[in-house]
Amino acid sequence: MTDWETEISDSGEDAVIRGTPLEEVMDMEFADSIWLLLSGEEPSEEESEMFNTILSSSVDHGLGNPSTVSARTVQSGGNDMNTSVAAGVLALGDKHGGAIEDCMKMLQNGRTAEQIVEEYLDEGKTISGIGHKVYSGEDPRAQKIFGKAEELGISGEAVDKMKEIQEVFVKEKVELVINVDGAIAAVMSDLGWDYRLGKGLFIIARTPGLVAHVREEMDEEDFRREDGEYTGE
Amino acid sequence: MTDWETEISDSGEDAVIRGTPLEEVMDMEFADSIWLLLSGEEPSEEESEMFNTILSSSVDHGLGNPSTVSARTVQSGGNDMNTSVAAGVLALGDKHGGAIEDCMKMLQNGRTAEQIVEEYLDEGKTISGIGHKVYSGEDPRAQKIFGKAEELGISGEAVDKMKEIQEVFVKEKVELVINVDGAIAAVMSDLGWDYRLGKGLFIIARTPGLVAHVREEMDEEDFRREDGEYTGE
Amino acid sequence: MTDWETEISDSGEDAVIRGTPLEEVMDMEFADSIWLLLSGEEPSEEESEMFNTILSSSVDHGLGNPSTVSARTVQSGGNDMNTSVAAGVLALGDKHGGAIEDCMKMLQNGRTAEQIVEEYLDEGKTISGIGHKVYSGEDPRAQKIFGKAEELGISGEAVDKMKEIQEVFVKEKVELVINVDGAIAAVMSDLGWDYRLGKGLFIIARTPGLVAHVREEMDEEDFRREDGEYTGE
Amino acid sequence: MTDWETEISDSGEDAVIRGTPLEEVMDMEFADSIWLLLSGEEPSEEESEMFNTILSSSVDHGLGNPSTVSARTVQSGGNDMNTSVAAGVLALGDKHGGAIEDCMKMLQNGRTAEQIVEEYLDEGKTISGIGHKVYSGEDPRAQKIFGKAEELGISGEAVDKMKEIQEVFVKEKVELVINVDGAIAAVMSDLGWDYRLGKGLFIIARTPGLVAHVREEMDEEDFRREDGEYTGE
Numbered sequence: 001m002t003d004w005e006t007e008i009s010d011s012g013e014d015a016v017i018r019g020t021p022l023e024e025v026m027d028m029e030f031a032d033s034i035w036l037l038l039s040g041e042e043p044s045e046e047e048s049e050m051f052n053t054i055l056s057s058s059v060d061h062g063l064g065n066p067s068t069v070s071a072r073t074v075q076s077g078g079n080d081m082n083t084s085v086a087a088g089v090l091a092l093g094d095k096h097g098g099a100i101e102d103c104m105k106m107l108q109n110g111r112t113a114e115q116i117v118e119e120y121l122d123e124g125k126t127i128s129g130i131g132h133k134v135y136s137g138e139d140p141r142a143q144k145i146f147g148k149a150e151e152l153g154i155s156g157e158a159v160d161k162m163k164e165i166q167e168v169f170v171k172e173k174v175e176l177v178i179n180v181d182g183a184i185a186a187v188m189s190d191l192g193w194d195y196r197l198g199k200g201l202f203i204i205a206r207t208p209g210l211v212a213h214v215r216e217e218m219d220e221e222d223f224r225r226e227d228g229e230y231t232g233e
Numbered sequence: 234m235t236d237w238e239t240e241i242s243d244s245g246e247d248a249v250i251r252g253t254p255l256e257e258v259m260d261m262e263f264a265d266s267i268w269l270l271l272s273g274e275e276p277s278e279e280e281s282e283m284f285n286t287i288l289s290s291s292v293d294h295g296l297g298n299p300s301t302v303s304a305r306t307v308q309s310g311g312n313d314m315n316t317s318v319a320a321g322v323l324a325l326g327d328k329h330g331g332a333i334e335d336c337m338k339m340l341q342n343g344r345t346a347e348q349i350v351e352e353y354l355d356e357g358k359t360i361s362g363i364g365h366k367v368y369s370g371e372d373p374r375a376q377k378i379f380g381k382a383e384e385l386g387i388s389g390e391a392v393d394k395m396k397e398i399q400e401v402f403v404k405e406k407v408e409l410v411i412n413v414d415g416a417i418a419a420v421m422s423d424l425g426w427d428y429r430l431g432k433g434l435f436i437i438a439r440t441p442g443l444v445a446h447v448r449e450e451m452d453e454e455d456f457r458r459e460d461g462e463y464t465g466e
Numbered sequence: 467m468t469d470w471e472t473e474i475s476d477s478g479e480d481a482v483i484r485g486t487p488l489e490e491v492m493d494m495e496f497a498d499s500i501w502l503l504l505s506g507e508e509p510s511e512e513e514s515e516m517f518n519t520i521l522s523s524s525v526d527h528g529l530g531n532p533s534t535v536s537a538r539t540v541q542s543g544g545n546d547m548n549t550s551v552a553a554g555v556l557a558l559g560d561k562h563g564g565a566i567e568d569c570m571k572m573l574q575n576g577r578t579a580e581q582i583v584e585e586y587l588d589e590g591k592t593i594s595g596i597g598h599k600v601y602s603g604e605d606p607r608a609q610k611i612f613g614k615a616e617e618l619g620i621s622g623e624a625v626d627k628m629k630e631i632q633e634v635f636v637k638e639k640v641e642l643v644i645n646v647d648g649a650i651a652a653v654m655s656d657l658g659w660d661y662r663l664g665k666g667l668f669i670i671a672r673t674p675g676l677v678a679h680v681r682e683e684m685d686e687e688d689f690r691r692e693d694g695e696y697t698g699e
Numbered sequence: 700m701t702d703w704e705t706e707i708s709d710s711g712e713d714a715v716i717r718g719t720p721l722e723e724v725m726d727m728e729f730a731d732s733i734w735l736l737l738s739g740e741e742p743s744e745e746e747s748e749m750f751n752t753i754l755s756s757s758v759d760h761g762l763g764n765p766s767t768v769s770a771r772t773v774q775s776g777g778n779d780m781n782t783s784v785a786a787g788v789l790a791l792g793d794k795h796g797g798a799i800e801d802c803m804k805m806l807q808n809g810r811t812a813e814q815i816v817e818e819y820l821d822e823g824k825t826i827s828g829i830g831h832k833v834y835s836g837e838d839p840r841a842q843k844i845f846g847k848a849e850e851l852g853i854s855g856e857a858v859d860k861m862k863e864i865q866e867v868f869v870k871e872k873v874e875l876v877i878n879v880d881g882a883i884a885a886v887m888s889d890l891g892w893d894y895r896l897g898k899g900l901f902i903i904a905r906t907p908g909l910v911a912h913v914r915e916e917m918d919e920e921d922f923r924r925e926d927g928e929y930t931g932e
């Protein structure tokens with residue numbers, strides 16, 4: 001048997017979250033409790049407002065994406081809420097919901113904007129956080145996040161570096177905007193979050209959306225199918 | 234192929250949550266976005282405060298319970314954040330995290346307190362929401378939730394019925410207190426939530442705790458094992 | 467901490483499966499090892515042949531069903547083999563792959579064929595194991611399973627009862643054939659399997675199919691999406 | 700919507716596995732059906748015997764490992780067979796059950812034994828497939844697999860290279876034996892399996908063990924807990 005120890009929380013009569021009694025946590029906003037739980041400290045008022053914006057920006061995004069399809073499909077197979085939501089969370093792999101963590105990692109790797117762009121171009125990789133299918137001028141959601149970060153005095157090195165990366169990229173390659181993932185990644189970095197929590201924060205933000213979709217699917221009668229075609233001999 | 238339709242959200246340029254443009258949702262508190270997403274309407278100030286308390290009360294509860302053990306064990310097998318968090322969500326079955334939904338269902342079934350207690354006693358079942366390992370007088374967290382609900386003008390029929398059920402039970406059987414699950418179930422019922430969202434709301438509240446534990450587990454070197462004993466021939 | 471004990475297997479130098487040294491198990495056919503692992507005894511030659519037929523009958527069944535869609539969708543989100551296969555297994559709920567267990571439970575509940583049909587008709591439920599979208603005369607796969615069970619001397623009470631149920635149902639209601647799930651459920655019952663292993667045996671049989679689909683999906687470039695429609699206001 | 704196509708199988712009346720009608724597949728051994736499903740061809744008699752040995756060698760391995768702990772813990776939270784088995788499959792990440800795929804990848808990377816050992820020593824990595832906690836002379840299960848592969852005329856380049864790698868490693872570093880993962884990886888490579896199926900084959904082999912453990916856990920009354928210690932302030 002291994003030893004199980006944690007610095008996060010205790011249960012029962014002594015229930016605490018990072019040293020704060022659970023009864024005090026119950027007086028906090030949900031987003032602030034999450035911040036405390038993950039960082040060990042309560043957020044300032046500005047950090048709290050920024051964090052609420054980031055979480056709210058990702059609560060849901062239509063039903064076409066892999067996590068929603070997976071959650072609803074599993075529910076339709078005759079499963080409970082927890083099983084179906086978990087199937088949605090599983091879909092949040094490297095290619096879906098992974099751009100924020102990827103971009104945070106890039107911003108936290110200690111290299112200059114020039115080095116980063118050069119490396120990505122050399123390896124033929126796309127840079128997470130820039131590029132958008134629709135917006136060619138500006139991504140209004142990215143601008144909103146940057147605007148609020150500026151206003152709240154949160155913008156710092158990571159936001160600067162993200163903008164530099166985009167500028168270098170435009171010079172070297174092609175005109176692309178910073179998208180909402182890039183803006184979130186930069187601001188979360190300036191808020192002090194380790195990139196290894198990037199995906200986790202996205203999962204926290206998106207779980208409500210998965211719950212909503214599974215609940216809606218419960219009212220559907222049939223199970224989800226695809227009209228696949230067999231192309232073997 | 235089945236038709237995929239949703240009343241919850243749209244994506245891309247037209248991104249909305251229940252009709253509200255995503256850019257407006259980004260100005261909402263996270264808990265309010267969740268409320269909008271699940272109910273279709275924005276909460277009042279009182280509803281919002283109550284909802285924050287309920288969500289914050291369940292963010293984490295030590296590392297000994299099945300969902301935390303499962304999430305950390307899967308992480309230790311060499312897995313990513315999404316895979317490990319999902320394994321934790323899977324553990325939230327009927328017996329773990331299910332008391333709130335169970336109790337909401339009981340409170341929403343249209344029977345009187347007397348009928349409910351009689352039925353449970355006849356079938357030898359325990360009543361979700363009453364009974365506590367530690368507290369014999371009062372459960373302070375349950376009291377806190379009831380107090381806030383009273384103060385905010387939210388307490389209604391479900392809270393009354395929950396208290397009645399406990400009183401009938403004490404008279405018929407044995408002195409047991411209303412626990413925090415019972416208080417949450419009653420208040421959530423008075424807030425208008427359908428019991429079929431009970432487990433989902435608990436999953437939303439607890440996912441941050443799972444993320445925190447998986448992140449902590451990433452710093453452990455070895456994988457989790459049990460010293461099981463083989464008792465076959 | 468709870469005590470962890472098992473009668474199933476031991477590991478390391480003393481590795482055994484149900485008392486048989488792992489090195490001896492390595493000389494057994496895979497299906498026979500599974501039989502030993504789940505029942506505690508080696509199958510007879512006839513049981514082994516029947517069991518191989520049942521497992522092989524369920525290895526895969528096209529890509530349109532929920533478990534395949536879920537596994538491939540999760541893989542397409544950028545996930546590993548284990549995560550994607552697990553998402554497929556999750557989809558195997560009550561409505562998908564559940565007919566065998568359901569039907570076994572019915573055959574093992576100690577009632578007569580008349581009682582069973584009456585109960586199902588009264589409650590307006592469909593009877594698992596009878597009815598087929600395509601075949602109105604006979605389901606050739608069900609017949610193959612019944613034929614082999616007869617030939618191997620395995621057919622017994624459960625097969626008889628399954629046929630009786632179908633006959634009573636035809637008399638009471640409408641002409642429907644026994645389908646392959648019904649045939650498997652009956653034969654597995656006559657082989658002595660507890661219905662609580664019905665779903666588990668289906669999962670064992672279908673996991674190879676999920677692995678095959680996830681491997682095929684790895685060669686697809688894009689992730690899986692649905693063109694869902696937002697029908698909210 | 701994406702196009703769903705597959706070369707693996709078709710369903711319904713036209714059910715086939717890789718072009719072979721399902722009714723013919725039903726006459727095959729389970730292991731042979733799996734081989735057909737994954738490779739597109741039926742195995743020779745020798746391939747079939749070897750494949751059965753490899754699958755049977757991994758059906759289960761005690762209850763202490765992460766996948767068993769995870770599956771049983773999730774079951775104990777009040778969940779169905781599919782949900783619990785999936786939680787076990789999730790635990791089969793890079794560090795648990797991943798050695799076979801890792802070692803196959805190494806054997807299939809086109810480098811010489813010297814290059815491989817040098818690279819691993821330079822990077823301070825352990826080589827999957829060599830080293831054993833208990834056996835210092837020979838691992839009897841690895842020997843059994845190599846012996847059978849030799850006898851069946853299956854041993855080829857990959858087995859040779861695995862042995863070379865071990866010899867070079869012993870010369871350069873320290874006396875370590877080839878373990879059962881290394882033997883399986885080498886023989887599976889000589890059987891023509893792509894390393895990207897390594898983990899998948901292990902999942903197929905181990906799923907029966909997970910089903911057995913979940914079924915056993917159903918008879919336990921309490922849910923699984925750990926006596927974790929809170930070490931925060």
